[in-house]
Amino acid sequence: MSDRRGLLIILSSPSGAGKSTLAKRLRDWDPSLQFSVSSTTRKPRAGEVDAQDYYFVSEDRFRTMVNEGGMLEHARVFGNYYGSPRAPVQAAIDAGRDVLFDVDWQGAQQISNSALKQYVLSIFILPPSINELRRRLISRDQDDAATIASRMEASWDEISHWDGYDYVLVNDDLDQTEARLKAIITAERLRLSQQPKLVDHVRALQSEFEDET
């Protein structure tokens, strides 16, 4: 067993709030942070690598995993199943490595109620303004107005679930938000539930105390 237990770090936000940039910065800061790889029943696209982009599984296999409690969260999107398998996450946190989850509020809620809930750290990133969110959505691709509008609706739906998280940060300054995320992760790694070795330290104190009295 590792000195500390890893965290399940959930990062949720509407698209355009800066989540991907922040996740990349966190990995630059600590390369041991790993992203959770999802399982999916959809067919691999050209260039996609199994167990790296996704675990590609059959619908039967997916259902069995769900029924056996092997998925921390799952959802059906356009006829395909997507989910976060529990086994690789369990292995990582037992080895003291944190796992980052880029999931929406529904996934966050399921993970926060899963068998690993006591190791979950959930963070929501809010945009400074709707205008800024729209600007970022528009500037990063060339979609038409209807597509942008439907993305804005989806963003609002995501924002409206902001209050189900441990921490909520307004990303009006990337450097400040990055510093805050690092402080939060640094602290949460020290939480009692993440420090399974402490019990050994207390046992050692107890032996020492009993030997002397």
Place this chain on the structure above:
Amino acid sequence: MSDRRGLLIILSSPSGAGKSTLAKRLRDWDPSLQFSVSSTTRKPRAGEVDAQDYYFVSEDRFRTMVNEGGMLEHARVFGNYYGSPRAPVQAAIDAGRDVLFDVDWQGAQQISNSALKQYVLSIFILPPSINELRRRLISRDQDDAATIASRMEASWDEISHWDGYDYVLVNDDLDQTEARLKAIITAERLRLSQQPKLVDHVRALQSEFEDET
């Protein structure tokens, strides 16, 4: 209302684990941190100032406060009552200032179950070894062996309740423990429950979103 809500920061440890030094360092770091002033029914000693060293109150007044929910924790020690009055703590956290509590495990447990429990951050400081604890207890005064032995018993009683806290730190290096305490306080100040103004930000986002659609 302040931008953020203050925290009730509970620091517990056996005597000799370095708590007072650490509390002093935290105040040097952030002078806005204030210690909770206890109420007591015992008589003031020479030089003690009311509302600074203690709030000196009558036994009737003390009982009334307990009955009205005005004490976050209280205990009777050698015939005198001691307790942490709630009103000054409530005023401080509403103004965005954190309050430090130097209480034992029983006080910590009562505060953690009080009306202000959602704003509590509880931290326990463990010594690196019993030998080190004894060394610190002996070096700081000239008590006889029996007094030291009874203090060691009290210390062990305190240590045995180590696992009821949010964070437990082994103080084998003062600078490292100080840095960890600062990281924990910095992060916990960002917790959703400490950020009452976030709801205003989300309302502003909502108005902006509705105005545009």
